[in-house]
Amino acid sequence: MRLALAQINTVVGDLDGNRDRIVSRIEEARGDGADLVLFPELAVTGYPPEDLLLRPGFIRAAERTLGEVARAATGIAALVGVPVWRRDLYNACALCADGEVKAVYRKRFLPNYGVFDEDRYFASGRDLLLVQHEETLLGVTICEDIWQPGPPATDLALAGAELIVNVSASPFHVGKDRQREEMLITRARDNVAFLAFVNAVGAQDELIFDGHSVVLDDEGEVLARAPGFEEALLVVDVDPTAAIARRLSDVRRRALARERDEGAEPVTVVRIERAAHADPGHRSAEVAPFEDELESMRRALVLGLGDYVTKNGFSEVVIGVSGGIDSALTAALAAEAVGAERVHCVSMPSRYSSADTRSDARRVAESIGADFREIPIEPVVESLTAALAPSFEGREADLTEENLQARARGVILMALSNKFGWLLVATGNKSELSVGYATLYGDMAGGFALLKDVFKTDVFRLSRYLNERAGREVVPVTTIERAPSAELRPDQRDEDSLPPYSVLDRVLEAYVEEDRSVEELSQDGFDADVVQRAVAMVDRAEYKRRQAPPGVKLRPKAFGRDRRTPITNRWRG
């Protein structure tokens, strides 16, 4: 049997565009002689469509679009993710063949944790769908279904499926790609079944779908794997009936079968035909390697920004470059995402900017080959200071004056964005955003905050990695080696206000991402004062984060929908 896994990049809400993307892959797969082509979860609507799913007109249009897709499924079968209304709304996938929808499988397990809100939209399905292709029986699952060790996968295998397919839109964080495949390998082995996992690829607002679609045999061997972070059509010949030999001797399955409540779930079996244009030669597909950690971060960031720009109709970006490492890295990644010729770097020195950082700001643009301009902010800051002088009379300078500088820059960058239609990319990192070491409407301003989920220590690692990879200074080494400073007052250094990033980032990871308490962190050996201070800063900064632009989720827990913390909150623990 020849399978095709269509790892495609859909756009949320773009029903016509997604239809075209799906249909062209159906045609391509048919040309490759595939019997069945698999598409990701909710491929018709894009994932996640969020509250578009509450609009009846959208649901009706999605089902109409499914009909158009089905008409293209001739001489090949296609399994297409789509929301369907069947006396309630389901996250489903439709088996299309002979130009029509033959059957629908409705997702049983609905994730409602982390970034997911599926209980908000969907009812849970209970039926099993099996597909018969010649001697082979396939069982269908959707995303979260396969993360459950029991049914529906176990029920499908017990009902005879030698191949379990899983259509997913599984969001990325660093390390998730390998963890997910390890889980899939265990499922294949436990069920003594081949497994075909097709994942979405591309970015939707803060989420990255990393692809890495994979086909496993019943012993968990990888038969084929699509590359990460790009579209692919993975075509591979499989003979899942080979699983039967091992099933004859696998007693675990028989024990499970005896325990199973027979007929607990209604089972539908649909027969599909051999491919019209079957290609007799055997096809063994590529096994693309996983990227290592830093490369996967780079790919995710480039894909995240690139897709945000493209899918939202921008073509160019503008970045405030300070001569520091965050803006240098942001600019370098942006050049990869949209092309250096579409990146505009703006240096906005103040009286506190050193000659070194001013020249580094220029070098950042030069090293990537981007447009560069310098707009000194001193006159703007002076006019603001003068306007505020009557109100501020007799008051000491404090953070207010630092924020004025950052906001003068924010206003200038937004004006360039407005005038030329450039997307303003903010340059702050996760460490700063966590503790609120950032100015709202100042350096936080922008349509997208690329490094929002990258800790400062990872900013350093990524910058060095980019240079190694390029074999030259993409991120100027001087920006990497200089002690971090906001340059908002004389001789300022980040570490005057914050613990060293090597310590801070570990505290933040434990508190922000792992929900460790102050007490536990102190027991873990962190300095109690450092922990207390860091945690208080994180909690106080929630109001700033609520107004932060979206950015790429890279970590197991990102700010935003992943971490829903009240602003009004007196808990300190």
Added chain:
Amino acid sequence: MRLALAQINTVVGDLDGNRDRIVSRIEEARGDGADLVLFPELAVTGYPPEDLLLRPGFIRAAERTLGEVARAATGIAALVGVPVWRRDLYNACALCADGEVKAVYRKRFLPNYGVFDEDRYFASGRDLLLVQHEETLLGVTICEDIWQPGPPATDLALAGAELIVNVSASPFHVGKDRQREEMLITRARDNVAFLAFVNAVGAQDELIFDGHSVVLDDEGEVLARAPGFEEALLVVDVDPTAAIARRLSDVRRRALARERDEGAEPVTVVRIERAAHADPGHRSAEVAPFEDELESMRRALVLGLGDYVTKNGFSEVVIGVSGGIDSALTAALAAEAVGAERVHCVSMPSRYSSADTRSDARRVAESIGADFREIPIEPVVESLTAALAPSFEGREADLTEENLQARARGVILMALSNKFGWLLVATGNKSELSVGYATLYGDMAGGFALLKDVFKTDVFRLSRYLNERAGREVVPVTTIERAPSAELRPDQRDEDSLPPYSVLDRVLEAYVEEDRSVEELSQDGFDADVVQRAVAMVDRAEYKRRQAPPGVKLRPKAFGRDRRTPITNRWRG
């Protein structure tokens, strides 16, 4: 039996403070001779605690706090909302008596729609809890449980409960107070049971809890109702055994009883004692009236801002007053919320500000008795224009120059906020925020956006109402009668860029709040062009709203957690 309903204003995360609030009401109720005092849902933690519920340390601390509350429950029983860990996490309420926790009821129906995410946190309970007090049997439910027409309320009644209590944190929108009570009246009648509903009061970020706790007899007559938008201890004598007479002749109940799956839900019955300090005289409590629509909006806005200020440790607010109606209304409401002496009004005229609006800006502050200052922005705008001149050479003036003015004002207001610790209250309304007729980091800047969920037509109605109510010009009539203008270019009027607000607001209500499609709106008789344009503006502005400050939810669907729309979204329908 004497019931006390403690309609209290808790603070999320403030376990010690909430304990003190609860204990002092237990003591007050005991002093009033109550047998049982009821507290709102999750009173120990405040509602909604959101992802604090994912922190083990927080859950442990909440249970410790419950123990402290229970120790205070002597000579009286108390029903206290609290999260509990019982091999999983439950939204529960604890029956406390004799200084200890006697039993726990776990909420069965978990709302996961609108502003609610309870499936994210809680497992669903299945047991029923009945409380025996002398001859009376009480059944316990939590919030969403009572919005279900069937179990647990019906099961409780069939198990013999003559009084159903419901502990709630039921968020407000205009009209919800009456709708909720209508539903409760139906539940009391259907179950032939008395009903005691205790609601939280106060604001948490965007949500308002309006109180309006109520006690109904078995025919749905209101025996007592607490006032809206303020704390109260409602003490009332009830004799729910009176329901038995009507049950003897109610055949509907017997039909239901025959159909009920006997013993389907485990039932716990706990006996509580007569109050230690029983007061022999009969107590019939007040029936506070419902506020009419505009008064309920006023109360909700005042409570929402007041609580945001207080609970987040602010004491004063700053508002940019333009001489227009939005800022005039915001200032008037802020004066009610925090006191006029804590309101700072700042007028920031530009070359486009008319003499009329300049003097009206001053009159706004005068009419409420607030601090006033004028900070002309012209020099700041000029310095920004000069800084940008080399980049903008050869370009026509456009929205960019308008945004510069709005952002100069935003920077000045934020500087005042930073220097003096004043909360900046943004003045934009829901109509503007819907269509994006607002400048990000400009007039949208602030820690709280008071009118975020008030349509422009309601801004007019509320302003007139405030004046009528005060019997004087709190909101200057000239600001009400002048045609709305952003005054960012010569002779600008809102209706040059937007449909008349009377039309626009109806389109927005249907599209934003009711998920009507463009097609349906056209069928409803709206001009197709107006609809198309308005809808496109709404969709395009999602990125701005994502960075908007929080504000009071007043409508059935507010922006924010209530309407989760993707930014990247090509659906136009």
